[in-house]
Amino acid sequence: MQRPLTGLTRRNVGRELLAGVTLLAIAIPLNIGYAQIAGLPPTAGLYALVVPAVVYALTVSSRQLVASPDAAAAALVASSIGGLAVAGSADYVTLALAQAIIGGVMFLLLAVFKLGFLANFLSKPILVGFVGGLALDILVAQVAKMLGVRIDSGGEFVDKVAGLFTGLDTLNWWSVLISVVSLAILLLGRRFARAVPWALVVLVLATVGVVIADLDDAGVAVLGPVEAGPPTLTWPVIDWTTWLVLIPSAMALTLVTTAEGLLVSRSYGEQRDYATSPNRDLFAFGLGNLAAGATGGFTVGSSTSRTAAMDQAGSRTQLPSLVTALGTLVLLVFGTGLLEDIPSPAIGAIVAVAIVPLLGIREFARLWRADRFEFAIAAACFLVTLFIGSIPGILVAFVLALVNLAKRAANPAIDVLASTGEPTESLLDEAPAGSVTAPGVIVVRLAAPLFFANGAIFGDAVKRAVEAAPEASVRHVVIDMEAVTDVDVTGAESFAALQEWLTARDIDLGFSRVRPDARARLVDLGLLGDNAVYETNRAAIAALEN
Template identity: 80%
Template sequence: MQKPLAGLTRKNVGRELTAGVTLLAIAIPLNIGYAQIAGLPPTAGLYALIVPTIVYALVVSSRQVVASPDAAAAALVASSIGGLAAAGSADYATLALAQAILCGAMFLLLAFFKLGFLANFLSKPILVGFVGGLALDILVSQIAKMLGVKIDSGGEFVDKVVGLVTGLGTTNLISLAISVVAVVILLLGKRFARAIPWALVVLVAATIAVVLADLDDAGVSVLGEVPAGPPALTWPVIDWATWLLLIPSAIALTLVTTAEGLLVSRSYGEKRGYPTSPNRDLFAFGLGNIAAGASGSFAVGSSTSRTAAMDQAGSRTQLPSLVLAVGTLLLLLFGTALLADIPSPAIGAIVGVAILPLLGIRDFAMLWRVDRFEFAIGAVCFLVTLFVGSIPGIVVAFVLALINLAKRAANPAIDVLRGDGEPGDSLLEQAPTGETTAPGVIVVRLAAPLFFANGSVFSDAVKTAIGAAPAGQVHHLVIDMEAVTDIDVTGAEAFESLTRWLTDQQISLAFSRVRPEALARLDSLGLRGDARVYDTNRAALAALAA
């Protein structure tokens, strides 16, 4: 097993510590914003950077992935708990803790049973649509914050938009000015000097401006008093019925985090040449989320943006995450007074700019160019998430994933093969349907497992290929089984019906290039019968054409 802080040496410890300071500057303003998105106090975002971060960093196999709440997770927390309790209330915070603990338990189950593959059902179009819908919902709230317009941030998307539009007349011009300057600095800084923590620069500059000019008296909303002190160990006390109500949203959070987290972990491991373990990463997410729920925070996942920032800073270990945890703890112990005058428009600008890439505009444009069906999947998922809700969005995502899978599986490549030259001496290649491989012989290859989605399709394709040949000239059918890795019961029924049809047509059946496991499956399902089995198509052609 890989040791904690693998990759740390005397040569790189200085660079890792410096990267940790950079991570601290990036994470604190973002987590304050994400906590507000989730409908929780700023401390909930800061607490996530202490115990959960330490636990995750010491257990995970990835040397670079940074664990933290992110914008999509925060929005999912708000949308799923908002209907059960009022945002900002004690009951609401308790539900967020319980939800994080449920996520942790689910991660541990995924790790124990090695079920991380389930996240593969969240294909890119589905993730783009789901996260994009959440991001647009967040963006409306952040725009309202940037303008100084009061809206119900826990309401439905349409209600938020209506509240924003009707409240434009109450825009605070100073808040607007702070937001515009902040956005310009963030965008230009990101383009020309990525190494500088511009979010922290904006936060500090805006706070100084508020303090020096008493802008809060002019109507600029500020963060307000942040309680000092370290996170306290706690446990949510709720009834079983409420635990059950949180399960769907916990499943959604777990799956989205699994899909994104494992992908990020694997990609950076391959990029930087170190091994990763998906199940260990899931285990780390599990412990991290339980730690979050037990220390006053909310669900944590992987932060793609912060991981990328650490990679650009030259970090190759988890030491920056530990520096982040220590720095945040020191801030909570001695520096919370510095947070009270942070202007909300600046927080809104920071979060708004951070989530812009999550809208998936480029991804949707790419999907439109390359595959309209996949674009439609992403668009439907986007609209359902935006207008119906995050939980229906994830349900629709899975249904669409299954439809997409069935659509592709129901139309496998089915090739009719022939020989150029004498049977048995030539290489096989794809030929037009109906051409025989040798006098009286036709070879058909199914490039997929034979199962419920394609059993009848394969049977019809074989009948079409035989029917396309001159009447009475096909006497032998060879099925090339090289790509057939499995056969299910429904596929077997369709195949059995095909064999009866072949018998009625007085056409013999043979198999070639059968995998051992597929041959055993043929025997167990009673499909082999008297059919001969050949090692190669050439051998089948030679034997049957003789």
């Protein structure tokens, strides 16, 4: 087990501390923006950078993955709690804390029972569509903020778009100017000097401009008073039925974070040559979210953008997260007055720039070129998430994942070899080179488990191979089981039905190169051992295996 801050040495401590200052400058404006997306006070985003970040940094196996609320998590919080309480109210905050605690428990269960593989059902197309739908919903609210147009940020996507267009007559030109200048600084700065924390630069300049010109009196919305003081221990007090209502949304948050977090953790571990432990990472996410729910934060996930920024800054330890936690704590205790005049259009511009890559435009284009079916899966997740909601979106994502899995499993590679000793064309793929059979024997190679989704397809393939051979030339059909790892009851029934069909034509059915686990299954299902189907083909199988 790695020690906390593994990789920290005297030689790199200065670089790690500097990276921590950079992370602090990036995280504070983003977390304030994400808290607003979630419908929570700014302190909820800042509290998530203190105790949860420390707990996570000291327990995770990844040396680089940055844990923090992100845009997708914030949008999920808003969409799932928005119908239960008024955004910004005390009840709303309480529900967000409870949601984080439920998510923390789920992470711990995934870690203890080693169930992280469940996140593999969220394939790339599903994540692209799901996160893209959330991102576009967020983007509409940020555009309204940048234009100075007031809309119901907790409403449905269609209502937000309608509110944006109908509210254009209330557009505030000072807000537009702040937004345009902020976007120019962020985009040009990122292109020519990526190491500079441009989000912080934008906040400072915009705030100074608002204060000097009294732009809040001209209609420019500002952040307003921010509660001062460190995070304190708390516990959400709600009835048990409300806890149950929050479970689906907490599950969605957990699965999305698991899929993205483990992938990013493993990716950087492989790139930088250090070992990671998926279950330990899940355990760290669990503790981090419990800490968030108990100290006034909200759901903590993995931040891909901040992790990439730390990697580019040369950081290879979790020290920057600890530096950020300390800096945020100092700000909460002594400097919240500095946050009151931050203009909302500047926050909107910062969040919008962070959100646009999550729309997945390039990923959608890549899926369109590579696989139209997977593109359709991504598009379906995108539309359901956008127009119906995040929880239906995650449910549809799982259904589509199963459909995609069944579609691929139902079309396995089946190689058929004719009795002449020369390979014929495979029914679904080219036959492997060098495969031959004895006269009168057809070998069928199935490169997949035989189960309910492909049993009938496999049986039809064997029948077509027999019918395509010269009349009465086939005496034996042997199933090459080398690549068959399992057989279910439906698959066994397909074998039995195939046996009856072959027996009616005086053709024996046998099995070759059966794996030990698959052999045990076939014995249990009555298809091997003393079964006559196997015994009558012993000679043919021995000839082939030798």
